[in-house]
Amino acid sequence: MSATRVVVTGLGTTSPVGGDVPSTWAALLAGQSGVKTLPYDWADQIPVKIAGVAAVEPTEVLERVKARRLDRSTQFALVAAMEAWKDAGLDVSPPDPERTGVALPSGIGGVQTLLQNYDVLKEKGYRRVSPLAVPMLMPNAPAANVGLYVNAKGPVQSPVSACASGNEGVALGVDQIRLGRADVVVVGGTEAAIHPLPMAAFGQMMALSKREGDPTTVSRPWDVGRDGFVLGEGAAVLILESEEHALARGARIYAEVKGAGLTDDSHDIAQPDPAGRGGARAIARCLLESDLSATDIRHINAHATSTPQGDIAEGLMIHATLGSHWDQVVVTSTKSMTGHLLGGAGALESLATVLAVYHRVVPPTINLDDQDPAVELDIATKPRDLPAGDFAALNNSFGFGGSNVAVAFATA
Numbered sequence: 216m217s218a219t220r221v222v223v224t225g226l227g228t229t230s231p232v233g234g235d236v237p238s239t240w241a242a243l244l245a246g247q248s249g250v251k252t253l254p255y256d257w258a259d260q261i262p263v264k265i266a267g268v269a270a271v272e273p274t275e276v277l278e279r280v281k282a283r284r285l286d287r288s289t290q291f292a293l294v295a296a297m298e299a300w301k302d303a304g305l306d307v308s309p310p311d312p313e314r315t316g317v318a319l320p321s322g323i324g325g326v327q328t329l330l331q332n333y334d335v336l337k338e339k340g341y342r343r344v345s346p347l348a349v350p351m352l353m354p355n356a357p358a359a360n361v362g363l364y365v366n367a368k369g370p371v372q373s374p375v376s377a378c379a380s381g382n383e384g385v386a387l388g389v390d391q392i393r394l395g396r397a398d399v400v401v402v403g404g405t406e407a408a409i410h411p412l413p414m415a416a417f418g419q420m421m422a423l424s425k426r427e428g429d430p431t432t433v434s435r436p437w438d439v440g441r442d443g444f445v446l447g448e449g450a451a452v453l454i455l456e457s458e459e460h461a462l463a464r465g466a467r468i469y470a471e472v473k474g475a476g477l478t479d480d481s482h483d484i485a486q487p488d489p490a491g492r493g494g495a496r497a498i499a500r501c502l503l504e505s506d507l508s509a510t511d512i513r514h515i516n517a518h519a520t521s522t523p524q525g526d527i528a529e530g531l532m533i534h535a536t537l538g539s540h541w542d543q544v545v546v547t548s549t550k551s552m553t554g555h556l557l558g559g560a561g562a563l564e565s566l567a568t569v570l571a572v573y574h575r576v577v578p579p580t581i582n583l584d585d586q587d588p589a590v591e592l593d594i595a596t597k598p599r600d601l602p603a604g605d606f607a608a609l610n611n612s613f614g615f616g617g618s619n620v621a622v623a624f625a626t627a
Contacts, residue, residue, distance in 0.1 A: 219457055221393065231448065319402060320558055326352075328345075406449070431582075441521040516571070
């Protein structure tokens, strides 16, 4: 493993449960769900009418003219990046632009801009299509605009791997620092796919929950009553630095990023390997790269989307990699409160994992009324303290196409 240590020095988010890090973290610890009935007229067109809508509209934070030139996914990314950049103190002492990078993807990208402009094309003709449509809808728009904001002249990238994208952005940022290409990398993920077409498409796949009743009870990872995920939106951003760079400027350090493991199932375009073998290999490779043993792991923020097959497969992965130590690891799924942010999920859950390590407390999984007997894990259903001393935590993300990413964070 490279001798370069990578640390987290800044955090930012806008999520279904809060418009910034303090409000999001407080909501997660309190077990508050951000899932609600959709407030849009178009919701009448589709059978699933709930989602994890952002708690704060990005247009309330960004300048009006600026916001109009950005797709909603990019708006979220920029709001989160602004908070993280300030949180790291880099707004006061900016780093060398040529040693600054970005690794910030979106799983689907500017889908709202794409579909809105297609509607304009059909209804009003090509002359009414926005001249900014392409730079707004392109998959690298969030990373590019964040790069402009922080004046990044190093690598600015968008590693797209569906629902594993946000966690892959974290892993790529670590690589850029260890390869000597940057001292500071803005990493994370974003998504804004609460739109009738994506929701209809996920619904036709039978991927979304059709559970009726209180929307806040619908996302229920590992519960026997789970029947699909709830779509969410938002973004999360982490500032990664080489430890040397962070210490030299006296930065506060939340946690160390020990390493990552990336694999693919090569099983199916949408369904996970039911035995969880690809994800298990990702966790094993993460431990190897991080120079960690199973006994170092005390917490896992699981991918656990509330789907019947995926939740079981992840339990198998954890047993396969942690062995007899599995019952010493506190597991949670913050998707029970936020819904599934697709390309932003891994980033938001990395942020939650970092805060769990930093504050030594695990947020709960809500709606777990009857744990599936096929899932033998120690799942936190209320906030759970983590031990004193040094330990590590994992954040797992898996995506369509079979992508698997595990990232390890440790006490600094």
